[in-house]
Amino acid sequence: MKTVTLVRHGKSSWEYDVSDIERPLKSRGKNDAKLVANQYIKSNSTPKNIYTSPANRALSTCGIFVDVFRLSDNSYTIIGDLYDFGGENVIKFIKTLPDTVDNIMIFGHNHAFTSIVNIYGDKFIDNLPTSGLVKLNFDISNWKDLKKGTTELIIIPKELKK
Template sequence: MKTITLIRHAKSSWEYDVSDIDRPLSTRGENDANLLSKKFIEYSFAPDAIFSSPANRALTTCNIFIDNLNVSKKLLSVDEKLYDFGGHQVAKFINNLSDQYNKVMIFGHNHAFTAIANSCGSTYIDNVPTCGLVMIEFEVDYWADVKKGITKMTIFPRDLKD
């Protein structure tokens, strides 16, 4: 069985005059990433590998999760292909993952993650919000065979706030 956990980067800040790839998280984004990652601890998900877009906002979200989940930073790989907004590169990335990994976390962007969640998962999601998490399980042995799976979990920041 193969499992992907997609985490869309947390809310970014538009306060700075920087390129898109360099945009940092906002205070709300940092708070949401901490809130969501601390909730995710309850699920005892132990990833074999963690992948992130090189975008500052995605990588910062990823590092907050790594710190709060207390997993090794050695599991992290940054990949340019995950700086994708359509989903085609992310889908190809997933299909090309090493079969030695069974459980992976991927930090990236929308519309790519909503497209992947809907094309691969069993639950329709109108929009994966910032810092939204979607876990999908696939009854396959090889990442190349990943097509349609079962959406096992969604956690969105709005679900954790009063």
């Protein structure tokens, strides 16, 4: 059994004149990420392997989760290929993971994450919103055999605020 938890970065700010990769989180993005991380940790174990896009907004979202999980700052790995908006590089990354790794969490971007959730999960979502989280389970032993799995969990920040 393999598990992938995808977390889209928090809401980013467009008020700074910076490149896309350097765009920071808005305060709403920080608050939503913390809300989702706290909800996730209530009923899920902390993933042993955490990977993030190098984009400031994804890296900052990852940092919020790491804080909520009470992990050290070096408990995640920055992967350049996760700065991907189509999903092909994310899928390629997942398929090349060592088979000794069973449970991963990835921080990244749309449209990649919505596409991956709809290709590999069994519940359709129209759009994974910022700070949204989806946990997918796969009945495989080897990452290279990645195929359709089951959607175990979807956490949408807006739904936590009701």
